[in-house]
Amino acid sequence: MERRKSNCRLFGFKPLRRLSMFPIMQRTPSVQVLIGGKVEGADRFIPMDADPRTQAEPTAADPLSRWVSKFIDLLVVAAASHLVPPVGFFGGVTYLLIADGMQPGQSVGKRLLGLGVLGPHGRSCGVRESILRNGVLAIAYAVWYLFTGGGWLMAGLGWLVLVLVFGVEGVLLVGNPQGLRLGDEVGETRVVGMAAADRA
Secondary structure, eight states, X not given: OHHHHHHHHHHTOOOOOOGGGSXXXXXXXXXXXXXXXXXXXXXXXXXXXXOOOOOOOOOBOOHHHHHHHHHHHHHHHHHHXXXXXXXXXXXXXXXXXXXXXXXXXXXXXXXXXXXXXXXXXXXXXXHHHHHHHHHHHHHHHHXXXXXXXXXXXXXXXXXXXXXXXXXXXXXXXXXXXXXXXXXXXXXXXXXXXXXXXHHO
């Protein structure tokens, strides 16, 4: 030890007793301070997470595109009901109920028109939401199909139910500022462009 001190004096500098004598070591913050803590000598916290990415609000689909897409879906249902009776009828009604629950929230008609259905919290529409939003339409179609084979009076009543239900839904769709019909209110859904549905 004495020999080391003498060598230090020989070369003209003092021996270092502790590593903490270095000013840089005294100013360096510890790991605990850096991770989510406050840096010594600073007035703000170090952000550990990036700012959440903001997304544009999905644009609601226009009523005309929605009507055309639903008409295409009804053509699929009617074709199944008449081409493969009586199994086709049940298959068509089932399709009408769950059509919007096919991922990513697109029935055949909506896929062709570039539309998609979003459920609660902005996620793609599921089978449950699809059944809730299309239940009234499926019942109206079932009544129309069953009544058309029971004579002109029953057929007229079936047409009346079908036109009334679809007409009311259409009026609500046009009159609602957010483009929501009765089925959307029940199922907590909304129809948007396909790009917005894909991001969900």
